[in-house]
Amino acid sequence: MTTGPGPRRARRAEDRGRRGDRPTDRRFPIRAFGLRTRLMLAFLLVAAVSAGTTAALTYREARTALLKTAQDTAVSSFRDHVQQTAFALPVREEGIEEVLRDLARKGKPRPWVVFAEYGSLRASSGENPVSTVITPELRAAARANPRGSFERVVKDGVPYLTIAMPTVFRTSPDSLLPSGLVLYAVMRMTDEQVNVDALLVAARDGALPGLAVALIPGLIAARSVLRPVRDLRRAARSLGSGRLDTRIPVRGSDELADLASTFNESTGQLERSVRELREAEERARRFASDVSHELRTPLAGMLAVTEVLDEDADGLDADTARAVRLVSAETGKLAVLVEDLMEISRFDARAAELNVDEVDVGEAVRKTLQKRHWTDDRVRAELPGGIRARLDPRRFDVVIANLVGNALKHGGAPVTVTLRTEARSPGTTVLITEVTDGGPGIRPEALPHVFDRFYKADAARTRSAGSGLGLAITLENVKLHGGTISAGNRPGGGAVFTVDIPLHAEEAGG
Amino acid sequence: MRRARTRSRAAVVLAAAVPLLGACGIRATDVVEAGGPASVQAFLDLDSEMLLFFRAPDGGLSPVIRPAEPSAGFGDAYASGSDSAYTAGPVPTEKVVTTLLAGPDEEDRAAGLGTALPAVRPGGSVAVEPSPDGGVSTRLPLALKDLDSTALRQLTCTIAYNRDADGQVLVRLEGRDGASHSDTCGLARGAPGNVPGAS
16 A cells, blocks of 8 residues: 555556647657658659659650651652652562562661562562462452552561552653552561660650659658647647647748648647636735735634633633633634645645754654654554654644544544555665555545545544544645655454655664 | 639640640651552563553552563563564554453462453454544453453453553443443553552
């Protein structure tokens, strides 16, 4: 039984706070899909799309132009060369290969294989009289319409340009007649492929540095967004730790700046409200303190008068004597209440001072009990000698007297006061004072409130001898010593109050 | 909701990537028309040579050039030029039609050319007379109704190019059976020429 409900509650609240803080600590530096990553990805995506599209369009245009030039050159050069050739009709098989080889040599931009088709005659400048590359579609087009045409064919990964050139001959100066002879040229486009591949490499090499460059504005944008957010987080944390005058610098006029100014306004309003609350509380305290002060002087006079009246009460008739004694007793209680109120006001105003002195704790407790005449067997004391501590003797006296008095009043005899020391964490020793009673104990629902001001554990007993401030003053005194106090029930029945005060002085003996 | 958004985002990326990936290298194309045909030299001299039309293996008509003097070799006739036997004008149409009806010679057959016309008994008479409308009318020693369209076109074109170097003559054919057929050749450049199977 070392901690009470009060401190435990406080610690739980602290834990909550710490648990709540932890995720915010991690939020910024490491986050797989944090703002920074997302902004960078967005920039990269935009850059990739634009660079890729530009590169692709450029590449396509360049490739089309390159291929078009090659094709047009090939088709017109093939037509020119064919036009310089003479054929007999019908075309004879002998000698035609010679003609075709001659045509093949003149190929432009580079040599091609020339095929001829006439009737059932098939001949070529190469080894096979019939090409495997020329498609039926090209043949059909050349047969159907006496016009030159070409087709690009990819066979086994090699691109070929195939040109079909139907021939006509002149029957009169302005009449042409299809001769039935169709010449084909087949040209490998390896050089064009090399050029197109080079274009592709160039487009890719142009796009990749673009992506790298896009990272820089991405980083800048991420920074410009993240900095206000970081400021906001820092400010919110500072606000949470009680610095209500925290403000954020408002930069620019964007949404984040709006957020910052809204935050500043809210903080300002919060600060104002808190200040008003504090002032109201301060006024209330000062009022209580003033009232007690003002009451003290007339009460002193009244106490002197009631003492005299008390002495003379025996000479009065019975009714009057009873009335006089009642007035006297109530005046005494009022005086105690006023004293306690003034004491608690001093604590509230943080005006209470600790006048420490090195004392023998056992001796101090014994003196306290003697002063209150609690020397009969109602109060037992287990006081080991030689425990010395640096304490304020007056305040320690108040603590012991309040606890024992409270135990006698609300618990029951026998009341036991025990003293001992205990080593807690390395280097700190704690003086533990326990006051137990033989009463029924404290009801569990009352336990959290026993140190509250004017709290009555027993609702029926609204009028008691105490001021209702005794345990509150005890708590304040213990706190002033840097200690803790807790209330509980013993397993065997009876309340137990435990006071832990750090022991600053070394033990003299034992 | 989130998944749908991710999916649409992926679709956008894919749409951007597909043209990039699909555009690499040299791709095949369809047949692209590129300019006119090649005009070759065939050394046709209509004064001394005949232009006969035979049937190509694909069904179209194929013109062949035959010297008008069968006794002279091709090279001799060619070498002596237009100063040989027929200096007076074109080869007579009757002779040209008779030669066409005689069918392809060895050279023509070597190139895979044939004829759609039936064999005609030698000595059958061919009569040609110009018609009043500028065309030409030819009486043939065979029955027209037995002929297919290729045979009719062989006759029409052969006669048309004999009468006119441009071939733009209306040819009227009359058969022994009394049937007749009128047409122009229509093989000249730009017209639907030797289309396989065209009639």
